[in-house]
Amino acid sequence: xxxxxxxxxxxxxxxxxxxxxxxxxxxxxxxxxxxxxxxxxxxxxxxxxxxxxxxxxxxxxxxxxxxxxxxxxxxxxxxxxxxxxxxxxxxxxxxxxxxxxxxxxxxxxxxxxxxxxxxxxxxxxxxxxxxxxxxxxxxxxxxxxxxxxxxxxxxxxxxxxxxxxxxxxxxxxxxxxxxxxxxxxxxxxxxxxxxxxxxxxxxxxxxxxxxxxxxxxxxxxxxxxxxxxxxxxxxxxxxxxxxxxxxxxxxxxxxxxxxxxxxxxxxxxxxxxxxxxxxxxxxxxxxxxxxxxxxxxxxxxxxxxxxxxxxxxxxxxxxxxxxxxxxxxxxxxxxxxxxxxxxxxxxxxxxxxxxxxxxxxxxxxxxxxxxxxxxxxxxxxxxxxxxxxx
Amino acid sequence: xxxxxxxxxxxxxxxxxxxxxxxxxxxxxxxxxxxxxxxxxxxxxxxxxxxxxxxxxxxxxxxxxxxxxxxxxxxxxxxxxxxxxxxxxxxxxxxxxxxxxxxxxxxxxxxxxxxxxxxxxxxxxxxxxxxxxxxxxxxxxxxxxxxxxxxxxxxxxxxxxxxxxxxxxxxxxxxxxxxxxxxxxxxxxxxxxxxxxxxxxxxxxxxxxxxxxxxxxxxxxxxxxxxxxxxxxxxxxxxxxxxxxxxxxxxxxxxxxxxxxxxxxxxxxxxxxxxxxxxxxxxxxxxxxxxxxxxxxxxxxxxxxxxxxxxx
Numbered sequence: 001x002x003x004x005x006x007x008x009x010x011x012x013x014x015x016x017x018x019x020x021x022x023x024x025x026x027x028x029x030x031x032x033x034x035x036x037x038x039x040x041x042x043x044x045x046x047x048x049x050x051x052x053x054x055x056x057x058x059x060x061x062x063x064x065x066x067x068x069x070x071x072x073x074x075x076x077x078x079x080x081x082x083x084x085x086x087x088x089x090x091x092x093x094x095x096x097x098x099x100x101x102x103x104x105x106x107x108x109x110x111x112x113x114x115x116x117x118x119x120x121x122x123x124x125x126x127x128x129x130x131x132x133x134x135x136x137x138x139x140x141x142x143x144x145x146x147x148x149x150x151x152x153x154x155x156x157x158x159x160x161x162x163x164x165x166x167x168x169x170x171x172x173x174x175x176x177x178x179x180x181x182x183x184x185x186x187x188x189x190x191x192x193x194x195x196x197x198x199x200x201x202x203x204x205x206x207x208x209x210x211x212x213x214x215x216x217x218x219x220x221x222x223x224x225x226x227x228x229x230x231x232x233x234x235x236x237x238x239x240x241x242x243x244x245x246x247x248x249x250x251x252x253x254x255x256x257x258x259x260x261x262x263x264x265x266x267x268x269x270x271x272x273x274x275x276x277x278x279x280x281x282x283x284x285x286x287x288x289x290x291x292x293x294x295x296x297x298x299x300x301x302x303x304x305x306x307x308x309x310x311x312x313x314x315x316x317x318x319x320x321x322x323x324x325x326x327x328x329x330x331x332x333x334x335x336x337x338x339x340x341x342x343x344x345x346x347x348x349x350x351x352x353x354x355x356x357x358x359x360x361x362x363x364x365x366x367x368x369x370x371x372x373x374x375x376x377x378x379x380x381x382x383x384x385x386x387x388x389x390x
Numbered sequence: 391x392x393x394x395x396x397x398x399x400x401x402x403x404x405x406x407x408x409x410x411x412x413x414x415x416x417x418x419x420x421x422x423x424x425x426x427x428x429x430x431x432x433x434x435x436x437x438x439x440x441x442x443x444x445x446x447x448x449x450x451x452x453x454x455x456x457x458x459x460x461x462x463x464x465x466x467x468x469x470x471x472x473x474x475x476x477x478x479x480x481x482x483x484x485x486x487x488x489x490x491x492x493x494x495x496x497x498x499x500x501x502x503x504x505x506x507x508x509x510x511x512x513x514x515x516x517x518x519x520x521x522x523x524x525x526x527x528x529x530x531x532x533x534x535x536x537x538x539x540x541x542x543x544x545x546x547x548x549x550x551x552x553x554x555x556x557x558x559x560x561x562x563x564x565x566x567x568x569x570x571x572x573x574x575x576x577x578x579x580x581x582x583x584x585x586x587x588x589x590x591x592x593x594x595x596x597x598x599x600x601x602x603x604x605x606x607x608x609x610x611x612x613x614x615x616x617x618x619x620x621x622x623x624x625x626x627x628x629x630x631x632x633x634x635x636x637x638x639x640x641x642x643x644x645x646x647x648x649x650x651x652x653x654x655x656x657x658x659x660x661x662x663x664x665x666x667x668x669x670x671x672x673x674x675x676x677x678x679x680x681x682x683x684x685x686x687x688x689x690x691x692x693x694x695x696x697x698x699x700x701x702x
Contacts, residue, residue, distance in 0.1 A: 007494045225476035232472045233495040234464035
């Protein structure tokens with residue numbers, strides 16, 4: 001049985017590699033698509049928000065110093081670039097020529113007015129052509145004013161209750177740490193960079209199309225009239241089936257490994273450790289074979305099987321998060337996505353990309369293989385309908 | 391019988407209420423070419439599908455080179471070469487690769503390359519052996535289709551209507567190949583609905599209709615069934631079916647069959663029946679364009695036995 005199965009596998013692979021449309025679908029199209037998505041969407045989605053602001057400090061007192069300190073913290077976090085200017089006219093000029101999204105004008109006597117519990121004002125000059133930047137700039141000033149007001153309220157309350165040194169109370173209140181501080185942090189641990197997301201997503205999506213060639217070739221043998229020749233040969237029907245499935249597995253593995261290597265070398269995608277990636281690809285290809293085999297046994301012909309497979313693969317691809325991260329959605333969609341092998345493949349690659357070990361990947365591999373077993377069992381159970389004379 | 395390669399007895403195949411093949415029995419000896427002659431739908435393909443191990447039979451047995459054939463019997467299958475009616479070759483492989491692939495499935499190893507070259511020579515494709523078969527003409531594909539059936543030197547070669555849709559030149563080449571195989575000692579089972587092919591190639595013929603073999607023997611044996619009869623072929627000016635009943639009723643006419651404007655008549659005596667046949671045609675408002683009178687052939691036998699023409 002092994003020899004006949006190997007002969008059929010070798011024949012199928014030879015045919016497949018001569019079929020340019022198959023190579024296009026297996027390697028060229030997904031690789032090109034991953035490149036295009038990475039080039040067009042990657043820079044937009046990967047870019048972090050940052051805006052420029054200007055500060056004209058005519059006060060020079062404690063309040064102005066506190067405002068400068070707040071902006072310095074935010075600048076250090078990478079959200080704003082602060083330009084100190086000498087005059088109000090210069091600050092307004094920078095807004096007018098769109099060099100900054102907002103300018104802060106700290107008037108002379110601001111700190112004294114605040115300490116004396118008199119009316120004080122910080123002017124924010126916003127650029128209407130930079131709506132996000134100007135809203136952020138205004139929000140920063142609002143936040144600072146709210147904190148100053150809170151300190152002033154604390155001092156007023158302390159004086160009412162018997163304090164006798166307003167200046168000392170003000171300094172003490174201002175020195176208290178803010179209950180909430182702004183912090184910038186990048187997500188550590190799991191998380192795709194977009195090159196890796198597109199590379200793995202496209203590879204997983206096309207894996208299911210590539211693998212179907214092998215399974216559908218059984219129907220092709222029937223439609224092309226060569227199945228009777230195989231059935232009349234002194235080989236078992238299992239040999240025919242095994243030969244076809246092995247060819248399907250090899251094609252699926254080869255095309256996905258090529259995509260893995262190409263996107264790693266050319267796009268800088270980080271799929272993770274080699275062993276884990278190979279295991280995930282092998283599990284995914286097996287699940288894809290199970291899915292396409294199950295569909296093929298219910299189809300009347302190769303055309304119908306191809307159409308049904310395409311529909312199912314596209315729906316599973318969308319639900320499973322090969323086009324956008326399903327971690328960003330919740331509710332029913334998130335629950336439904338888990339019933340697709342695509343979800344678990346993306347989950348596995350996400351963990352692998354984050355450097356997690358094989359033990360952490362095992363649940364994903366287990367889920368993928370569960371799909372393979374269930375769908376493959378349906379396919380194999382009905383395989384006698386697939387390998388038949390007519 | 392010595393050197394019997396195929397022995398069929400009581401073969402039966404049923405699809406629901408339809409009995410597709412019933413009690414088919416015949417045998418083929420080494421070096422003999424046996425023709426299974428019958429119209430489309432007579433049960434020829436179902437019969438050879440059971441003999442080739444493509445279909446399990448619902449009754450009877452088929453023994454090939456001493457082994458009972460079933461869909462799982464690899465020993466019996468190894469002795470059979472099948473040439474399906476439809477082309478059964480891989481277009482993205484060369485002729486050599488097609489032959490090597492099927493040779494390997496039959497377990498050929500050391501002698502495979504030599505045998506491939508022999509087959510390529512027999513089917514006259516040696517100079518195009520390494521071209522993809524999708525670039526071949528229809529005739530070349532047909533020749534390769536036969537060559538694949540021969541690659542493993544089968545005891546029994548089954549050809550299922552191999553000349554359907556083939557141009558006259560390729561058809562003649564195919565028939566010459568089959569004649570050569572019979573002469574070389576191979577047992578050949580040849581199905582056709584072309585009477586001329588059966589008469590030219592077959593040592594014995596089984597006439598099959600509605601799933602049963604209704605007559606079997608050499609051409610001489612079968613023609614004798616018709617007796618001393620003449621066969622008249624008339625070409626009329628219109629639909630011949632309108633005179634079928636009236637001609638059948640003429641005294642001395644054994645059988646009559648119409649196909650388009652052609653009228654086939656088997657009569658005891660052509661000279662006595664012809665005037666009345668022409669009169670019946672004229673009465674129906676038709677003219678006779680031509681008349682051919684010949685001795686009975688397998689077509690006449692089929693008409694005599696079934697009342698139908700082979701090509702109906």
